[in-house]
Amino acid sequence: MFSLTVTNGELMVGEIKMTAATNSSLVLIGDASSIQLASFFDTPKESFINGPFLPLPLEGGREG
């Protein structure tokens, strides 16, 4: 069994400048107990489709 000691001191920041946060990102100015992030990104070679411009599978399925 172990224990963890965290010492939070004073923190001074002049300026935070960022272009963007996207796709379930988190910018936190503060403390947190637990953060869990997951990201999937699928762009394999199979996702290049050569040929007639067919529509993707249609909505209809109504899931989610």
Next chain:
Amino acid sequence: MKRVSRVHSVLVETISFSSLLQIGDSMVIDGCSRAIAVQREKELFFGSEGNFSAYPVFRHRIRFPEISPVPLLTRQERGSINVNRVHVTGLAASSILHIGSNEQTRLESRIKHIRQLESEDKKNGNGEFFIK
């Protein structure tokens, strides 16, 4: 025990697609973003296409590790977080700018990229495209 956050000025130009600017403490945040990004060689888009369940990337289960409580001793020394200025051009797709403390955050992002290129024989032809 968590610190106090002080931010003198905040400027966020755009918040879109279920993104969040949170000022103040929070307990539980649970966010999710899904996208099918289609790029076609020609500007051709159909109204109702795109079905998440057709692609495995949206079906994979995520196994987050269990949050086991670790004996935690937090000491505060004049604890406060001070930021003078925050400038963000954009927040998009379930992202969060959070000023203040948080207990538990869980975020998920899934993106499927698809690129459709014109077939060679069509390119050399009269430039017409096959539309179903």
